[in-house]
Amino acid sequence: MPSLPVTPPDAMEPAARAQLLDAVRFDHAGLVACIAQQHDTGEVLMMAWMNRAALAETLATGRVTYWSRSRGALWRKGESSGQVQKLVDLRLDCDGDALLALVDQTGVACHTGRRSCFFRALREGELAEITAPEVAPEALYGR
Amino acid sequence: MPSLPVTPPDAMEPAARAQLLDAVRFDHAGLVACIAQQHDTGEVLMMAWMNRAALAETLATGRVTYWSRSRGALWRKGESSGQVQKLVDLRLDCDGDALLALVDQTGVACHTGRRSCFFRALREGELAEITAPEVAPEALYGR
Numbered sequence: 001m002p003s004l005p006v007t008p009p010d011a012m013e014p015a016a017r018a019q020l021l022d023a024v025r026f027d028h029a030g031l032v033a034c035i036a037q038q039h040d041t042g043e044v045l046m047m048a049w050m051n052r053a054a055l056a057e058t059l060a061t062g063r064v065t066y067w068s069r070s071r072g073a074l075w076r077k078g079e080s081s082g083q084v085q086k087l088v089d090l091r092l093d094c095d096g097d098a099l100l101a102l103v104d105q106t107g108v109a110c111h112t113g114r115r116s117c118f119f120r121a122l123r124e125g126e127l128a129e130i131t132a133p134e135v136a137p138e139a140l141y142g143r
Numbered sequence: 144m145p146s147l148p149v150t151p152p153d154a155m156e157p158a159a160r161a162q163l164l165d166a167v168r169f170d171h172a173g174l175v176a177c178i179a180q181q182h183d184t185g186e187v188l189m190m191a192w193m194n195r196a197a198l199a200e201t202l203a204t205g206r207v208t209y210w211s212r213s214r215g216a217l218w219r220k221g222e223s224s225g226q227v228q229k230l231v232d233l234r235l236d237c238d239g240d241a242l243l244a245l246v247d248q249t250g251v252a253c254h255t256g257r258r259s260c261f262f263r264a265l266r267e268g269e270l271a272e273i274t275a276p277e278v279a280p281e282a283l284y285g286r
Binding site for chain 2 (some may be wrong): 016017019020023026033035036041042043044046047058059088090091093094095098100104110111112114117118119120121122125126127130
């Protein structure tokens with residue numbers, strides 16, 4: 001994988017970060033959807049949520065941090081599993097209610113051990129798992 | 144662009160469609176986020192919302208239909224602009240609350256005339272538009 005800076009240069013400037021934060025239209029729960037895409041292969045890895053604090057931390061550190069709705073806490077991707085996402089570029093959509101994070105994903109993005117969370121689709125007349133886990137979930141979380 | 148069937152063969156089977164519909168965890172508003180990705184280039188085009196009826200229609204017709212939250216109505220992508228999305232494959236994520244639609248996008252996906260809605264990012268210390276419109280919005284909607 002190419003060597004990338006952990007923190008994108010543009011994100012180092014507090015004024016720039018504030019400009020992006022202010023352009024996001026967070027929903028009634030204070031959240032915005034964020035799609036993570038592997039920057040070089042184009043693979044869509046996952047979709048999760050950010051609140052303002054998660055987005056600010058992502059921009060400040062260059063490491064993708066979400067808001068876990070189930071845990072009600074910041075979720076520094078990879079903090080349990082080691083499968084971190086380095087931020088390569090962050091893009092905001094036309095109406096400000098969705099983010100696209102181009103990332104460099106270490107290992108797998110999905111808690112099931114698959115590279116991408118989007119592994120279910122219709123095949124041969126039924127809902128099937130179209131990729132197999134690359135690593136066992138126990139290997140990710142059982143440490 | 145490759146020639147693709149308008150309706151994916153697997154989606155023709157009502158039982159398969161029902162299985163997928165039942166696996167989706169719609170939110171409290173009855174909606175699920177759907178990411179549209181150009182199937183061959185990998186470009187993430189947009190993110191929008193589907194309710195159960197929109198998803199059922201998408202699967203039945205092979206043409207992507209969303210739910211417009213602003214209009215409170217089904218939004219058959221391209222019905223005003225001609226910029227339709229043919230469904231190539233539809234994938235559901237691990238926890239059932241996000242869809243990834245691989246599509247063949249006619250023209251541009253964004254109402255601003257850009258191919259992708261994700262055209263804003265930090266550049267040189269400020270939030271910038273990183274792509275220019277390919278067509279004028281008036282040409283899309285002024286008919």
